[in-house]
Amino acid sequence: MNAATLEILRCPYCGGRLDIVTSLFVQRDGDEIQHGILGCECCIFAIVDGIPVIHLEGRSTTARAHIEAGRPDLARRAMFNLDDDAQAARFDEVASSDAATYRDVVDALGPTFEGGYFLYRFSDPTFIVADAVVRSVAGTVLKNGGRAIDLCGGSGHLTRSLMDLSSTAPVLADLYFSKIWLARRFTAPGCEGVCCDGNGPFPFARRAFRYAMCTDAFMYIWTKRLFVGEMTRLVDDGGDDGAIVIGHTHNERTWSPSHGQPLTPEGYRGLFETIEPRIFGEAGLFADIVKGGALDLGRRDPSAAIDADPALTIIASRNPDVFTPHRLEDSAGLRGEYRLNPLYSVEQMGDRVTLRLRFPNDEYADEYGLCRQYLPDEVVVSSAAIAALGEGRLAAELEDLARRRVVLDLPRRYY
Ligand SMILES: [Zn+2]
Numbered sequence: 001m002n003a004a005t006l007e008i009l010r011c012p013y014c015g016g017r018l019d020i021v022t023s024l025f026v027q028r029d030g031d032e033i034q035h036g037i038l039g040c041e042c043c044i045f046a047i048v049d050g051i052p053v054i055h056l057e058g059r060s061t062t063a064r065a066h067i068e069a070g071r072p073d074l075a076r077r078a079m080f081n082l083d084d085d086a087q088a089a090r091f092d093e094v095a096s097s098d099a100a101t102y103r104d105v106v107d108a109l110g111p112t113f114e115g116g117y118f119l120y121r122f123s124d125p126t127f128i129v130a131d132a133v134v135r136s137v138a139g140t141v142l143k144n145g146g147r148a149i150d151l152c153g154g155s156g157h158l159t160r161s162l163m164d165l166s167s168t169a170p171v172l173a174d175l176y177f178s179k180i181w182l183a184r185r186f187t188a189p190g191c192e193g194v195c196c197d198g199n200g201p202f203p204f205a206r207r208a209f210r211y212a213m214c215t216d217a218f219m220y221i222w223t224k225r226l227f228v229g230e231m232t233r234l235v236d237d238g239g240d241d242g243a244i245v246i247g248h249t250h251n252e253r254t255w256s257p258s259h260g261q262p263l264t265p266e267g268y269r270g271l272f273e274t275i276e277p278r279i280f281g282e283a284g285l286f287a288d289i290v291k292g293g294a295l296d297l298g299r300r301d302p303s304a305a306i307d308a309d310p311a312l313t314i315i316a317s318r319n320p321d322v323f324t325p326h327r328l329e330d331s332a333g334l335r336g337e338y339r340l341n342p343l344y345s346v347e348q349m350g351d352r353v354t355l356r357l358r359f360p361n362d363e364y365a366d367e368y369g370l371c372r373q374y375l376p377d378e379v380v381v382s383s384a385a386i387a388a389l390g391e392g393r394l395a396a397e398l399e400d401l402a403r404r405r406v407v408l409d410l411p412r413r414y415y
Helices: 003-007 060-068 072-079 085-095 102-108 117-123 125-141 177-187 224-235 265-270 282-291 303-308 362-373 383-389 396-403
Strands: 027-029 032-039 044-048 051-053 148-151 171-174 192-195 211-215 243-250 277-281 294-296 311-317 325-327 337-340 344-349 352-357 378-382 407-410
Touching (some): 032 060, 032 072, 044 060, 044 072, 051 060, 051 177, 060 072, 085 102, 102 117, 102 177, 117 125, 117 362, 125 243, 125 282, 125 294, 125 311, 125 325, 125 362, 171 177, 224 243, 265 311, 277 303, 282 294, 282 311, 282 362, 378 383, 378 396, 396 407
Parallel strands (some): 051 192, 148 211, 211 243
Antiparallel strands (some): 044 051, 243 311, 277 311, 294 325, 344 352
């Protein structure tokens, strides 16, 4: 973590400032703190691999003891829950290799770790809606500066969407250390990670951010009222600068897979005590994106449409520019590297290449089948255009396929 991030960190229990305990073990590299101990008036917390662990759940106190003893290697093993020595050794080997990919690390963590579909995350329908909403809302409220936070952001797939919008490095907060670690290494390099508990007070100063979001996770939060109160505390200055986004939360009125503990639309609305939120059905936003052109956040979905939609997006802001149509960007420039969408099989025939859409299994087709609205079943392109992707060039004949997510701009060394 960067030493300047200490300015916005607060103890979740006493609310006090956190500082490096210089009498205990610490490893720094310029402004970056790799390992060390943070202290307030009530508690001490570890920094492991540049990630402050500001809670007392799980193995965090074991990791903290390892840092105090000057053993960051063991602290990291504890935070990754690597109790088996052979598996831990294998993980250490993969993690220390510069050539390792996100997929290699996930594989080294074992089959129970990331369950399934991370490989396809950047083209799934939930992601493309959330990405467009994030780019539109954060792009509006962060235009004149300010910082963003991605709460329960997992391994940083959407934190990546904030990298060029937040004036200081965006913060990725999550309970799972391993996911934050993957985000900082692969998905959103340069973000600041904070390991903390979303069911407790957030370990940040009031108004430390101008944009706060939580996507695809809010229905699993038990303390929803506290969570929204905390999001508001982080961004709201009483003026019209900030915005809160709760993306892809499930709807108590309409069943969906991985339902969680969702609320009704009125229930969600009632969580916001100081800023009037606007609730959108995800189907309407998705249709905008498939059509291309603009994402219309000026719409007011009728309550029947909201009630019937399995997934909702909630936006709270006093900034009127948020609730307008936002042009969908064709391309924000290459951020990682061009890759063919792994949902496609590739068949080479002379100087032509046939790409065919193949779902990994029926469950994927059931849950994410809506992607057929933008992913074509089959397409033929030139081998030269495919070869150019490897050199970081997007040939004109692939521009529309990039818009349709057949060609993806993936993080480097993703798989
Ligand atoms: Zn404290």
